[in-house]
Amino acid sequence: MKKNLIIVALLCLIVIMFILFVVIPTNKERNERKERNTVIPKLNILSEIIHNYTRDNNSLLPTADNWCDVLIQYDKNLSKEIFMHPRLEGVAIAFNKKLSGLSLEVIPKDTVLLFEAQGGLNLSGGKELVKTPNLNYSTVYILLINGKIEQYWVNYIDGQMSYKKTVDSLRWEP
Numbered sequence: 001m002k003k004n005l006i007i008v009a010l011l012c013l014i015v016i017m018f019i020l021f022v023v024i025p026t027n028k029e030r031n032e033r034k035e036r037n038t039v040i041p042k043l044n045i046l047s048e049i050i051h052n053y054t055r056d057n058n059s060l061l062p063t064a065d066n067w068c069d070v071l072i073q074y075d076k077n078l079s080k081e082i083f084m085h086p087r088l089e090g091v092a093i094a095f096n097k098k099l100s101g102l103s104l105e106v107i108p109k110d111t112v113l114l115f116e117a118q119g120g121l122n123l124s125g126g127k128e129l130v131k132t133p134n135l136n137y138s139t140v141y142i143l144l145i146n147g148k149i150e151q152y153w154v155n156y157i158d159g160q161m162s163y164k165k166t167v168d169s170l171r172w173e174p
Contacts, residue, residue, distance in 0.1 A: 039085050039116055042093065043143045046082065046114060049075050051147075054104040064100035064124035083121055091116055094123040098173055109146035111171045116140050130167045142170065 053074050054061055062070040072078045085091035094117040099107060117129040130140055130152075142150045152167060 039141050040149055042082055043149055047143055047147045059103045059105045061099050061102055064095050064097040066122055067095045068122045080121055090118055092119050092123050094129050097124040102174055107145050107174045108171055111145045111174055112142055113145050114143040126172050127167050
């Protein structure tokens with residue numbers, strides 16, 4: 001009888017350990033899964049491709065009016081989907097128009113390169129495009145020239161957006 005209780009207790013312990021360590025994802029795994037549903041991985045990929053492109057093109061960035069098309073032509077592994085938000089329809093990655101065709105070498109490393117905005121392929125512009133697509137979406141990701149990704153949280157006050165970190169404080173001019 002005592003042996004049976006010990007065996008049952010051990011089996012229960014094994015089942016509990018299995019659930020805790022295999023079935024229930026860890027905080028890190030949850031965070032990684034959540035991050036995959038954001039635009040962060042796409043910004044990282046695009047950052048690398050843009051830096052490769054500039055290395056192969058006399059340090060020059062693509063022009064703003066067709067920057068996506070240029071990168072797709074440059075890297076045959078790219079598709080149009082890389083420029084679109086993974087979850088939010090109508091949200092794309094935009095290019096800082098002020099950097100169109102400039103040499104990467106003369107642009108300060110803390111300058112905005114790419115950012116989320118409402119629109120489609122080859123979207124370019126400036127901070128006026130930085131918007132969240134709806135009241136349920138409360139962050140905007142921005143990629144700087146140096147490869148750093150900044151996250152901006154948005155509060156809505158009387159239907160108006162209020163950034164916890166202001167995008168106006170970012171360097172938009174080269």
